[in-house]
Amino acid sequence: MVDEKMTFINLNVQQSIWSKLSQLKSNHRIANAYLFSGPRGSGKEAIALKFAAYVNCTVIDEGPCGECASCRRFRSLQHEHLILIVPMPREVKLSGNADVAALLDAIKIKAKNPFYKINLSKAKTIPISHIRKLKRDLYFKLIETGRKIVLIYDAHMLCTGDASSANAILKILEEPPNNTTFILVTDHKADLLPTILSRCQCLDFPTLKRNDVVAYLLSSGIEDYLAQFAANIAEGDMRRALALSDFGKNDILELVKTLKNLITEEHIENWRSFNQNYSRMAKINFHEFEFHLFLLQWWLKQAYFQRVGINNSDVINGMSTDLREFNANFPNADFDKINNIIEETIIAPRKNLYMPLILTNFLIGIQQSLGK
Numbered sequence: 001m002v003d004e005k006m007t008f009i010n011l012n013v014q015q016s017i018w019s020k021l022s023q024l025k026s027n028h029r030i031a032n033a034y035l036f037s038g039p040r041g042s043g044k045e046a047i048a049l050k051f052a053a054y055v056n057c058t059v060i061d062e063g064p065c066g067e068c069a070s071c072r073r074f075r076s077l078q079h080e081h082l083i084l085i086v087p088m089p090r091e092v093k094l095s096g097n098a099d100v101a102a103l104l105d106a107i108k109i110k111a112k113n114p115f116y117k118i119n120l121s122k123a124k125t126i127p128i129s130h131i132r133k134l135k136r137d138l139y140f141k142l143i144e145t146g147r148k149i150v151l152i153y154d155a156h157m158l159c160t161g162d163a164s165s166a167n168a169i170l171k172i173l174e175e176p177p178n179n180t181t182f183i184l185v186t187d188h189k190a191d192l193l194p195t196i197l198s199r200c201q202c203l204d205f206p207t208l209k210r211n212d213v214v215a216y217l218l219s220s221g222i223e224d225y226l227a228q229f230a231a232n233i234a235e236g237d238m239r240r241a242l243a244l245s246d247f248g249k250n251d252i253l254e255l256v257k258t259l260k261n262l263i264t265e266e267h268i269e270n271w272r273s274f275n276q277n278y279s280r281m282a283k284i285n286f287h288e289f290e291f292h293l294f295l296l297q298w299w300l301k302q303a304y305f306q307r308v309g310i311n312n313s314d315v316i317n318g319m320s321t322d323l324r325e326f327n328a329n330f331p332n333a334d335f336d337k338i339n340n341i342i343e344e345t346i347i348a349p350r351k352n353l354y355m356p357l358i359l360t361n362f363l364i365g366i367q368q369s370l371g372k
């Protein structure tokens with residue numbers, strides 16, 4: 001496989017987790033249910049897919065071969081033993097509507113890019129109808145060879161609302177049909193019911209190593225300077241590193257500067273358009289909203305490091321003048337407080353709060369914390 005783009009099949013991150021998983025197969029000790037948890041962008045979903053392919057691969061090796069009939073079907077995520085469950089917008093019939101079409105499109109992208117996040121708009125729960133259908137499928141279609149793998153992404157969303165989906169799945173987690181393994185994947189382990197946790201073997205993923213992030217970006221055709229730059233900011237989050245690479249270095253530097261000017265200058269016209277634009281962005285593209293605020297938060301962290309004398313010169317390459325200027329102008333800035341304000345603003349859209357008000361408070365709160 002010369003020059004082939006990395007997919008989950010040949011993905012080479014989280015080596016220590018992978019060696020544990022591959023031993024499970026060679027020792028024939030694959031459990032009924034696993035929980036993969038850890039920080040976002042650490043490769044949990046991708047490794048779960050790789051494991052699913054590996055368990056069903058017919059060639060004996062330390063990973064999925066990628067070439068046997070089973071692996072070939074896995075590569076397009078179209079394998080009869082793979083059942084993928086993700087949050088959906090609402091209780092939908094399970095075929096023939098726009099949400100399902102969007103899901104099928106997203107699965108195609110996921111097959112090519114293992115770090116792509118399947119994120120249907122307004123998907124806030126894993127509907128109980130999907131769990132009921134899963135039960136029927138599992139018990140009525142028994143299998144003779146291989147192993148069925150049920151992947152539940154964003155599994156904490158089983159527990160939204162009255163947690164009826166979580167309760168519905170408890171029984172099958174405990175006594176799944178033969179040759180079936182569940183892998184629940186989440187960034188938010190603490191949001192899962194204890195009754196779910198106690199039925200799963202938990203694997204906690206660490207943050208990705210910087211070298212692994214850079215290597216993956218390079219293998220995806222991203223230039224070296226940009227891969228290094230993105231890995232510096234992403235702090236082990238591959239999804240963020242990919243988003244940063246898509247943006248490009250100059251655009252990132254420019255965006256950070258705009259946001260820095262926004263919070264440090266009392267410019268009413270800029271504030272008004274920020275309020276309008278970002279209220280809209282929070283509504284229609286939450287990820288973009290979060291990404292922008294993350295960049296501001298990251299930049300302020302670098303300013304703090306510079307203030308307390310932590311040498312970070314590789315990382316802040318291209319930003320040091322602005323950082324020095326910020327610290328000279330605001331020697332009494334309360335970084336903790338500003339950081340809290342940004343954190344609260346980032347999660348506000350998920351709580352369906354009224355964004356124009358939140359963003360006004362964001363600007364005023366930061367102004368007050370700059371210690372002018």
Ligand SMILES: [Zn+2]
Nearest residue numbers: 057065068071
């Ligand atoms: Zn294979």
